[in-house]
Amino acid sequence: MNHDCLICFLRRFRLLRKKRTVTSYISFYFRSFRSQFSMLNAIFYLELSLEDNNSRVFILLDNGIVRRNPGFKKFSSEELYMAWLVILSSILVLWVASLCKILHESLFASKVTFLNDGGVIRRRNVLLVIAHPDDESMFFAPTINYLISEGHNLHVLCMSTGDAEGKGNIRKEELYLASAILRIPVQQVKIVNHPDLQDGFGKMWNWNLLANIIDEETRAHSIDLIITFDDYGVSGHCNHRDVHQGVRKLLHVTSGRHIEVWKLVSIGIARKYSGIVDIWLSILFSRCQQNGQYECLLNQDPVKSYSAMAQHSSQWVWFRKLFVLFSSYTYVNTLKRVNE
Structure with missing residues (x-):
């Protein structure tokens, strides 16, 4: 205390x-x-x-x-010992069961119906909109692995170089290296370096400017589906939240184009750092929603996600290593459809 x-x-x-x-x-x-x-x-x-x-x-x-x-x-020391033994054994069983579930998803055909049209998977042109280099590996790896494994055409639009510490050029190259690990073609990764879109906790981004840049990218690659942060942005970073608002602005002004938008659902801190165990709560939550507005995507290859994040060597410090290991976003993404 x-x-x-x-x-x-x-x-x-x-x-x-x-x-x-x-x-x-x-x-x-x-x-x-x-x-x-x-x-x-x-x-x-x-x-x-x-x-x-x-x-x-x-x-x-x-x-x-x-x-x-x-x-x-x-309590006697023996009683305390037994209590701790039961707690640790329960946690171990949950971790083993969760690992088995992930392994099963990677070895056998997934039952996920995300982007399935009546059981038939139609190849979609998907745009992942992020704020900084490393967002794709830290938060969206399960979604990326699913989209690539299902044969969808994935493009990444990063709205800044992440130059808050003067490492913008380094972080750009790191994003390209991480994209190669995640099997995203380098030519399908675009990094924006605009003077009004600089990385920083206190730097607010203009939503209209974001919407215009995203609109140009969607038209250039015939994008029909966008995935991005929700209005909290996982960590509460203002740049993440502004990216969400920029996508919503685009959705509002281009309603006639019928672009489908999904956002990554932010979760509470207890679930966020429960690691692989959170897959059970995420699965239960998505199954309780019968309206097709939520999708739960398990990471078919968490090791690949860890390797991709390791490519961001300028950011690969001890607390981010722990984050990737214990964050539930490494193992599962819950997506929610954004209505126009």
Whole structure:
């Protein structure tokens, strides 16, 4: 617990004890975590000395609610060991089952009906619109692998060079290398370097300008389907969100051309970092939607995604390596259709 949390706790405790105040010392003894994924739900024992009776009081801190619990049972080391063993075994079983599911998808014919017209796959001209080099590998790898494996004609439009750190030229070459790993022809990858579309958290992009650039690309390659970020942009990056708004602007002004648009659904932080285990929640969620507005795409080759991201050597630092390993976007994409 940090200092602010401790002060908050003491205030709550003093409300419970009213006129009694904590004067001597506080010792925290961590006993056990009851958690699933990133749900923080911990039990602490506190030993407090009070000025009036110097009594020892046990307090249970559960979901931010403080309760007096004098008779709380202390767990033995054997019980704690067994609890941790059960938790770790359950996580291991989930990971193994998830890996088997991914392996099954890669070895056998996929049952995904995305872009199938009555069971017949029609070759589509698809444009993937991203904000920066490395977005394709970090977030859209399952979608890219599916589209390439099904024989669709995929083009990538990157709206900036990612020059926030002065590495724009390097990152352009890295995108070409990553595209080769993902089996996207280099000539079908376009990187925009516009003075008003520069990488940066505080740099807002003009939606009309984005729509015009995307429109030119769709006309040049007879694009009939666009895939991009949703309005949150996975990470909340303003450039990701602006790309989404630019595509929506295009969809509004070119409604007569009937361009189909799908967006990558952003998920909460607990699912986002649950890794391969999230494939089950994604599959369940998409199957609960019976209107055909959602599609769940499993990554048929996660190793290829990792290799593609490794081509972005200027960005391949330790926390991005962990992100690619534990991010659910490495293993599954949930797409939602954008209505005009």
